[in-house]
Amino acid sequence: MDGVSKQRCNGAAGGRRRAPFRPGLGWLAIVLGLFVAGPVVAQGAATNTTATLIYYDAVGNETLDPAETQSQSSFSQEVFLALFDTLVRLDAAGNPKPGLAESWRIGDGLTTLTLSLRRGVRFHDGAELTAEVVKRNTERIIALGTRTSGTMVEAFRSVATIEILGAHELKLMLKNPNGQMLYHFGSIAGMVASPASLTEGAYGANFKPIGTGPYRLKSFESNVRTVLSRNDDYWAGPQGRPAGFEHHYVPDGRARLNALRSGQANIALIEPRQIAEAKGAGLQVQINEKNSVWDIYVNLSRPQLGNLKFRQAMMHAIDRQALAEALSFGSGTPTVQFFARSSPVYDPALENRYPYDPAKARALLAEAGFKDGAEVAHLLLNTTEYRTLAEALQAMLAEVGIKLKFDVVDASQFVVFRRPPTRADILMARWGGRPDPLQVFQELVSTGGSFNPVSVATPEIDQLIEKARGMVPDDPERLKLLRAIAKVSVEFVANIPLMSRSNVYAYRPGCISGLDPYLPQGDDRFNDVKMAPGCK
Amino acid sequence: MIAFGYFGRRVASTIPMLVLVGLITFLMLHLTPGDPAAVVAGENASLEAIEDARHRLGLDQPFVVQFVRWFSAVLSGDLGISFTSGKPVTELIFDRMPITLSLTAGATLIGLFLAIPLGVFAAVQRGSWLDRGTILVTSLGIAAPEFFIGLLLVLVVALEFGWLPATGYVPFAENPLEWALRLILPSLTLGVGIAAELTRQVRGAMIDVLSRDYIQTARAKGLSAFSVIIKHGLKNAAIPVITVLGLQIRRLLGGTVIIEQIFAMNGVGSLAVRAVFHRDLPVLLGVALTTAVVVLVVNLLVDLSYSYFDPKVRAG
Numbered sequence: 121m122d123g124v125s126k127q128r129c130n131g132a133a134g135g136r137r138r139a140p141f142r143p144g145l146g147w148l149a150i151v152l153g154l155f156v157a158g159p160v161v162a163q164g165a166a167t168n169t170t171a172t173l174i175y176y177d178a179v180g181n182e183t184l185d186p187a188e189t190q191s192q193s194s195f196s197q198e199v200f201l202a203l204f205d206t207l208v209r210l211d212a213a214g215n216p217k218p219g220l221a222e223s224w225r226i227g228d229g230l231t232t233l234t235l236s237l238r239r240g241v242r243f244h245d246g247a248e249l250t251a252e253v254v255k256r257n258t259e260r261i262i263a264l265g266t267r268t269s270g271t272m273v274e275a276f277r278s279v280a281t282i283e284i285l286g287a288h289e290l291k292l293m294l295k296n297p298n299g300q301m302l303y304h305f306g307s308i309a310g311m312v313a314s315p316a317s318l319t320e321g322a323y324g325a326n327f328k329p330i331g332t333g334p335y336r337l338k339s340f341e342s343n344v345r346t347v348l349s350r351n352d353d354y355w356a357g358p359q360g361r362p363a364g365f366e367h368h369y370v371p372d373g374r375a376r377l378n379a380l381r382s383g384q385a386n387i388a389l390i391e392p393r394q395i396a397e398a399k400g401a402g403l404q405v406q407i408n409e410k411n412s413v414w415d416i417y418v419n420l421s422r423p424q425l426g427n428l429k430f431r432q433a434m435m436h437a438i439d440r441q442a443l444a445e446a447l448s449f450g451s452g453t454p455t456v457q458f459f460a461r462s463s464p465v466y467d468p469a470l471e472n473r474y475p476y477d478p479a480k481a482r483a484l485l486a487e488a489g490f491k492d493g494a495e496v497a498h499l500l501l502n503t504t505e506y507r508t509l510a511e512a513l514q515a516m517l518a519e520v521g522i523k524l525k526f527d528v529v530d531a532s533q534f535v536v537f538r539r540p541p542t543r544a545d546i547l548m549a550r551w552g553g554r555p556d557p558l559q560v561f562q563e564l565v566s567t568g569g570s571f572n573p574v575s576v577a578t579p580e581i582d583q584l585i586e587k588a589r590g591m592v593p594d595d596p597e598r599l600k601l602l603r604a605i606a607k608v609s610v611e612f613v614a615n616i617p618l619m620s621r622s623n624v625y626a627y628r629p630g631c632i633s634g635l636d637p638y639l640p641q642g643d644d645r646f647n648d649v650k651m652a653p654g655c656k
Numbered sequence: 657m658i659a660f661g662y663f664g665r666r667v668a669s670t671i672p673m674l675v676l677v678g679l680i681t682f683l684m685l686h687l688t689p690g691d692p693a694a695v696v697a698g699e700n701a702s703l704e705a706i707e708d709a710r711h712r713l714g715l716d717q718p719f720v721v722q723f724v725r726w727f728s729a730v731l732s733g734d735l736g737i738s739f740t741s742g743k744p745v746t747e748l749i750f751d752r753m754p755i756t757l758s759l760t761a762g763a764t765l766i767g768l769f770l771a772i773p774l775g776v777f778a779a780v781q782r783g784s785w786l787d788r789g790t791i792l793v794t795s796l797g798i799a800a801p802e803f804f805i806g807l808l809l810v811l812v813v814a815l816e817f818g819w820l821p822a823t824g825y826v827p828f829a830e831n832p833l834e835w836a837l838r839l840i841l842p843s844l845t846l847g848v849g850i851a852a853e854l855t856r857q858v859r860g861a862m863i864d865v866l867s868r869d870y871i872q873t874a875r876a877k878g879l880s881a882f883s884v885i886i887k888h889g890l891k892n893a894a895i896p897v898i899t900v901l902g903l904q905i906r907r908l909l910g911g912t913v914i915i916e917q918i919f920a921m922n923g924v925g926s927l928a929v930r931a932v933f934h935r936d937l938p939v940l941l942g943v944a945l946t947t948a949v950v951v952l953v954v955n956l957l958v959d960l961s962y963s964y965f966d967p968k969v970r971a972g
Contacts, residue, residue, distance in 0.1 A: 176920075182741040189698035189709075190740055266708040270700035324742035341751065342741045343930065344922040368824075368920070374807075375823050375920040382814045382822035401815075532934050535694040539703060563700060570700035 167633075167650040169350075172364035175646065176376040176388040180343040180369025185327035186311040187261050189269045197308075197643040199346045199367050204311035204331035207235060207254070208302050210555055210640040213464065214411075216302040216593050220249060220312055220332065226592055230297035235305075237288040241355045243314035244336040251290035255282045257312050258292075264323065270570060274559075275301075275309035299591045299598070303556030306640060334358070334647050335365050343369050362651050377401075380626055386655065387627040387635075392449040398626040406625045407451050408637035408644055409460045411553035414452070414509060416616035417537065417564070420575035422545045424496065428577075429488035431613035435474035437481035437520040438513065444619040447509055452619040456610050458551065458560050460620060463639055465557045465602045470610045481520040493521030499544035501531040509618075510548060538573040550621060552642035558588050558598075561605045565614035577614035581605060631655035666959060670952040674945065678730065681944040682723050685937050692935035696739050713739060726941065735945070736938035738931075745942035748927060753946070755825050755923035758835075759915065760908045762843025767850030767904065774851075775858025775897075776885060782863060790855060797852025802911055806845040806918040813841060823920035842919040846911055850904045857900045861893035868892075894965045902958035906951050 181199055182190035191200065209219035221235040241249040261268055262276050278298045283291045292301070304310060314330035322328065329337050332355065335348035348365045352358050370376045373391040380388040381401050390398055390405075398405050416434075418425045425431060440454030456474055459466040485491065496517070500510050514524040527544045529536065537547040551571075554560050563569045566585050567576040576582055584605045591598040609615065623644055625635060632655075634648040693710035694701070701709075710716050714725065729736060735745035778790040814822035820841055826834040865871065866889055874884045913925035924943055931939035 188742070189696060189701065189705075266697075266702070266705035267712075269698040270702060270705065271698075273702070273705070274700075326742070341922075342743060342748070369922075370823070370920040371926075372917045372920065375918060378810055378815065378822040379824060379920060382810075382818065384821055384824045530690060530933050530935075532695045533690045535691065535699075535701075535706070539694070539706070570702075 166653050167360035167362075168653045168655055169358070169360055169363060171362050171386075171651045171656055172366055173362040173387065173646070173649060173651060174366045174368065174385045176368045176370045176379050176385040178369075178371060178373070178376070178389050181340075181346060181367075182342055183324045183327065184329035184337070184340055184346070185322075185324050186308045186313070187264055187268045187272055188324045188327070189267070190324075191269065191308060196367060196369070197641050198646045199348070200308060200311060201333070201641075201643075201645050202335040202348055202365055202647055203329050203333045203337060204313065205241075205333050206307065206310035207305040207312065208310055210303070210306035212636050212638055213462070214303075214555060214557070214640040216306055219306070219310070220254075221305070224302065226299070226301075230299050230590060230592070231294045232291055233294070233301050234285065234289065234291045237290075238355065239288055241332050242353060243316075243332050244330050244351060245314050245316050247314045247316065247330075249312065249332060250287050251284045252287075253315055254312055255284060255290055256315065256318050258282055260318055260322075261309070267323065269308075271307075272309055275304035297590050299589060299593065299595075300556050300558060302593050303559065303640075307555040334361060338364075345369065359648070360650050361648075365646060377626065383656075386651070387625055387632050387649075390624050390626045392447075392451040392622075392624055394626075395449050395451065395624060402629070403626040404629040404632075406627070406632075406635060408623045408625070408635070409453075409462065410621055410623060410637065410642060411458065411460050411463055411557075411560070411639045412621040412642055413455060413458055413551050414618040414621060415458070415549065415551045415564075416513075416618065417547045417549065417571050417573075418613075418615060419537070419542055419545050419573050420577060420614075421542070421573070424488075424490065424494045425545055426575070427488045427490075428612060429484045430490060430494070431577075431616070432474070433481040433484035433488065433490075433520065434517065434522065434616055435481075435613055436477045436484065437517050437522065438616070438618065439476040439516055440619055441476065443509070443512055447512065448619055448622075451622040451624050454618070455620050456617050457606055458553075458564065458615075458617060459557065459606075460637070460639060462637065463557070464599055465606055467603055467606055470607060473610055478520050485521055490521070493523060495523045495525055496546055497544040498524045498526050499534070499537050499547040500526040500528045501534055501547075501549060502528050503531055506531075506548065513548070513618075538571065542573045546616075548618075551617075553639070555640040556593075557602050558585065558605075561585055561602075561609065565605075565609050572614075577612035578608060580608050581612070581614060584608065628655060662963065663956075663960065666956050670956070673952060674948055675727075677948040678727060678941065678945055679723070681941055682726065685940055686719055686722075688935075690935045692739055692937055695934050695936075726938075730945065735942035738939050739936045740934050740939075745938050748939060749924060749942055749946050752922060752924045752927050754827065755916070755921050756909070756912050756925060758825075758828075758839055759842055759846060759912050759921070759923065760905060762839045763846035763850055763908055764901070764905060766843055766847025767854055768901075770847070770851035771854030771858055772890075775855045776862055776890065778855070778859045779862030779866060780885065787859075790859065794852040794855045797848050798856075800848075802845055802849055803914050803918060805848055806842065806915055809841050809845055810918070825919075825921040825923075838919075838921075842915050842921065845915055845918075846908055849911075850901075850908070853900060853904060854897060857897045858893065861896045862889055865889050865893045891965060895962055898958055898961050898965070902954055905954050909947055909950060 177196055179196045181196050185191060186200055186204060206219045207221045209217045211217050220238055220241060222238045223236045225234040237249060237251060261272050278294045278296055279292055280295045281293045285291055317328045317330045334351050334354045336351045338347040338349050340346045346367045350358055350361050350363050373394060376388040377390050377394050377398060379385040395405055420426050444452045444454045455471065457466060457470055498510060500506060510526065517524050534547060534549060536543040562585055564571050565577065565581050566572065567582050584601055588598055588601040631652050632649060634650045635644055638644040693706050693713060693715055696713065697706040697709040714722060726736060738745055738748055774790055778787040781787050810822045813819050821838050824838055826838055828835040871884060871888055874888050912923055913929060916923045916925045927939060928943045
């Protein structure tokens with residue numbers, strides 16, 4: 121299944137269609153490209169290769185070190201993906217494809233992974249990509265221990281030793297069977313930096329971000345802006361990319377849209393409530409649905425939430441359709457799952473499991489022994505978005521007798537929900553997705569999952585996850601297992617998803633192409649974004 | 657010599673103030689709920705990683721030990737390392753300070769540029785329609801919130817007419833023209849409030865001064881109106897005006913926080929806001945201390961200016 125099919129474009133001028141490439145006219149396009157300075161021909165459409173793509177984003181980067189703890193999914197990934205290639209390239213739907221590793225072999229019952237690297241790949245400083253460099257990158261992250269992010273620790277915890285088999289071939293020996301390594305190597309854990317980046321003590325702000333990606337670094341200001349220039353020596357060719365890519369961190373949504381409207385930016389991430397305003401200003405709006413949801417994490421060790429019927433009552437008490445219509449402004453859809461509709465794991469049949477039914481919710485509450493209602497402490501992250509959604513939930517749950525009591529903290533303090541002694545009964549937050557769908561279940565609903573504070577909804581979840589862990593990504597049984605975990609999670613209400621999340625972009629009509637929904641990460645890839653001729 | 661002594665005493669008196677600012681800020685931050693170690697360890701860190709981060713950052717030490725360590729480093733010019741970015745706090749503030757200072761200076765200049773002629777003219781033409789109009793406009797200027805003025809200016813000047821850019825900051829060294837263009841709207845936003853306040857001060861002080869005997873004497877001696885108003889009038893009216901200007905500059909340092917958000921300028925204000933949400937204690941302490949230094953410098957300059965405008969102060 122292709123995630124691109126879910127991309128929606130709308131606006132004053134509507135979506136810009138790429139002209140289909142006609143072999144008979146190809147020569148003409150090439151000749152024109154040679155004569156016209158600036159624009160080049162890529163996939164049948166002329167692109168502006170002299171302009172700079174200026175993106176105003178809602179998140180920034182503390183540093184450009186992939187191993188640093190602040191470089192995880194809730195920080196801007198666009199810059200990392202532009203600077204660093206990964207060993208494995210996850211396609212738009214999240215399937216592992218060749219990246220810096222041209223091929224791989226998984227052997228000995230999932231305890232070894234042999235990677236054959238692409239030849240002739242050079243870093244931005246001219247150094248060659250070799251097996252030795254990949255080994256040094258891996259060793260650096262392992263040596264960092266707890267100083268690196270949880271994502272990195274998880275990716276490398278099973279690596280026992282690394283053996284160099286040749287200049288471009290290496291073998292990883294794992295401590296235990298692990299079928300998830302390709303997904304790890306398709307995300308931040310698979311980013312490879314030049315030997316010049318791996319100097320003694322290089323970490324965080326001291327790390328020199330020299331990768332092999334399609335853009336190279338010109339300047340970086342922490343949490344302000346990153347300026348990149350096109351890597352014309354990129355191993356896969358420049359492919360009509362703009363001459364530069366600037367990423368600006370602008371936390372205020374209004375300022376991002378204003379910057380776009382007055383010409384400081386040529387694309388901006390806007391808030392769902394700004395969709396109408398952007399369209400009204402003549403801008404094109406693109407909605408990329410992600411493997412990301414508004415989700416309620418539950419503490420299953422609490423008396424009321426440990427009761428399945430109580431959780432099911434909550435599921436029935438929430439009018440997801442109303443929430444999506446009122447609060448996502450058309451950018452989200454009601455869901456009880458963790459995945460976008462374009463994801464292979466998504467099961468449409470599950471959406472009918474818990475229709476909005478306050479009467480049934482009340483009946484379930486009574487069956488659960490809460491005939492007179494109950495109180496639920498909600499750890500509320502103090503942002504406008506969260507407060508609005510929480511207040512709507514509070515009203516809906518109050519109708520069936522569940523009283524939501526807010527315990528307000530700053531967004532950065534969500535960790536108190538899962539750290540002993542755990543605080544509050546539920547936490548509502550945006551879940552940003554993970555490269556491997558199995559990792560989503562591991563983190564959200566398994567015993568010891570990083571967002572599952574204490575218990576598990578049913579031991580079956582852990583058993584299924586363990587089974588899926590021992591399967592390679594292209595095993596057809598793996599997808600069946602993932603869907604089975606999804607079904608059990610919904611049936612036992614391991615979490616309470618509310619509605620899907622999308623990245624909403626605005627730009628001048630027809631100026632931007634190639635920004636397809638990228639499901640493996642919360643952010644979309646800007647590596648293949650093109651600008652149309654005449655657009656600045 | 658007397659001036660140097662006066663300057664020395666004033667500088668010396670700021671040192672206990674800085675120690676107090678540091679101590680109070682440090683205490684307040686440690687009383688604020690929230691765990692910096694959890695932020696530093698990252699979003700899906702293990703409990704072990706969080707504890708390691710706490711130990712590495714020295715947050716597991718007693719409060720007094722933490723304060724003494726921090727303050728000793730400050731005395732040697734080291735404001736510490738940011739918990740989240742890993743960069744020296746001095747460097748972070750130094751990078752952002754030009755934006756905040758540019759905004760503050762721009763707003764002050766606009767304020768003075770508008771307030772002095774308007775205030776003087778209103779005082780000279782006291783009771784006229786121009787005077788009444790000035791009072792009305794300055795009342796509106798004082799009453800209107802800065803974010804409202806900012807959004808209005810962006811909407812009309814940048815988005816409707818496209819005369820000026822709506823957002824962003826470009827360093828002077830990179831492009832002086834673009835630097836100036838991008839500062840106009842935010843400086844004007846902040847400057848309007850200053851101008852309104854100062855105009856009223858200038859008007860009031862000038863009315864008072866212009867009614868003094870020495871002004872009548874100067875007029876009787878046949879001095880030109882310009883000389884009477886500017887040389888004898890404005891200079892003597894300057895002290896209350898400068899006092900208010902000093903207060904306004906201090907207010908500006910806080911006001912830039914919102915303006916930086918509206919105009920997407922990453923100055924010291926936005927650095928502080930981010931540090932609050934991420935519990936980046938060294939950055940917050942650094943910003944508090946630096947801001948205190950700037951305020952004390954402004955106070956010092958205001959005090960020193962009194963001795964220029966009124967020699968009696970110097971003699972005293």
